[in-house]
Amino acid sequence: MEKKHEYYDVIVIGGGPAGLTSAIYSGRAKLKTLLIEKSLIGGLATYTNEIANYPGFPEGISGTELAKLFHKQAKNFEVSFKLTDVKSVNLKKEDKIVETFRIIYHAKAVIIATGGKPRLTKAANEEKFLYDKGISFCATCDAAYYTDKTVMVIGSGDAAIEEGIFLTKFAKKVIVSVRKDEGNMRANKIAKDQAMKNHKMEFIWNTVVSSFEGEERLNKVVLKNVKTHELIDMQVDGCFLFIGYEPNTEIFKEQINLTSEGYIITNENMETNIEGVFAVGDVREKTLKQVATAVSDGAIAGTLVEKYTEKI
Known part of the structure; x- marks a missing residue:
């Protein structure tokens, strides 16, 4: 034409x-x-x-x-x-x-x-679960869907920690996978202190995503310890990526x-x-x-x- x-x-x-x-x-x-x-x-x-x-x-x-x-x-x-x-x-x-x-x-x-x-992790099966199948980039858009559920946040910068805190208003548990050593995050001090005190947040240090698992929707994230290479299975209802x-x-x-x-x-x-x-x-x-x-x-x-x- x-x-x-x-x-x-x-x-x-x-x-x-x-x-x-x-x-x-x-x-x-x-x-x-x-x-x-x-x-x-x-x-x-x-x-x-x-x-x-x-x-x-x-x-x-x-x-x-x-x-x-x-x-x-x-x-x-x-x-x-x-x-x-x-x-x-x-x-x-x-x-x-x-x-x-x-x-x-x-x-x-x-x-x-x-x-x-948003940057992706490039872990196994990621493409399969993007957006409405369990991997999200927007806590505001999707937090209500995860009311009383367990979610994971990947990342430790301002966005990851601030959005993670926001998710605790809805989710019963927010697991945060951080690549760095215990207590070491990229987020600003105020957000970091708030997150560490938040009883709904759990931190898994020295980890990256190895794979995303599930049938129709994501139901498991397999993390890998960057030091020991041990694989850790985490049952979750959804996962939020905040890695830049x-x-x-x-x-x-x-x-x-x-x-x-x-x-x-x-x-x-x-x-x-x-x-x-x-x-x-x-x-x-x-x-x-x-x-x-x-x-x-x-x-x-x-x-x-x-x-x-x-x-x-």
């Missing part, structure tokens, strides 16, 4: 807080702006039950509610939205091309805000400069190695990946994209 061509000043790829903020700024600057998001407006922030440290919301706000407000604000500035997957890009020329299944979009400038996806993220940068590999981990390299103006192409939020190499810093990135890119389009 012959693909249709559409023309914009700015195309934002990704609809998390960074992409939405970029779109708010470029829309307000009266640039014809399109935001393309493949699944959920709000991105990974929508998986967060309570965002307590984002300024302006002293009582806290859910990720979904915050995303709705961002979305509404972007629409107020006449940003167009398309829910579809980007298949390929050609960003090197002045006329930047972003191709989806049905349409070829042309833009003067592109803002990449594709974020990341991988950036969604596959389609930019040949064109945009990336770190060895696959994050996009930018300067403090969010500019990539290609003129007119910016990157914002979790997809770029930076110290802190939070809604507050995503919004900051978006504001900078949205402002500089206006200057760039004026110039050309």
Whole structure:
């Protein structure tokens, strides 16, 4: 089929807080702006039950509610939205091309805000139980399902421990598998202290996942002790993975400069190695990946994209 061509000043790829903020700024600057998001407006922030440290919301706000407000604000500035997957890009020329299944979009400038996806353990049978079969990445979304059940959390960073504490409001027991030695976690001290005092949480140190077992649904996680190599069978009703993220940068590999981990390299103006192409939020190499810093990135890119389009 012959693909249709559409023309914009700015195309934002990704609809998390960074992409939405970029779109708010470029829309307000009266640039014809399109935001393309493949699944959920709000991105990974929508998986967060309570965002307590984002300024302006002293009582806290859910990720979904915050995303709705961002979305509404972007629409107020006449940003167009398309829910579809980007298949390929050609960003090197002045006329930047972003191709989806049905349409070829042309833009003067592109803002990449594709974020990341949860990292998997790569243990045996993992693919079999992903999402609705027992392996989850979102305590908020799935905690209620595990009311009075036993769940496992893999990981020891802030997300793992904070989400693990949240799970104890529902589950009767939360078993945490930690790769490091006893008492050693990556999480912040407040979360760590709370978790250690929580009678519903049990820690299994020096372990990684060897395999996931079950029939239709997951009912057992086999852990392996990294020191003794002993295998430990744990009967569980579900398992939550919080072992970090991988950036969604596959389609930019040949064109945009990336770190060895696959994050996009930018300067403090969010500019990539290609003129007119910016990157914002979790997809770029930076110290802190939070809604507050995503919004900051978006504001900078949205402002500089206006200057760039004026110039050309």
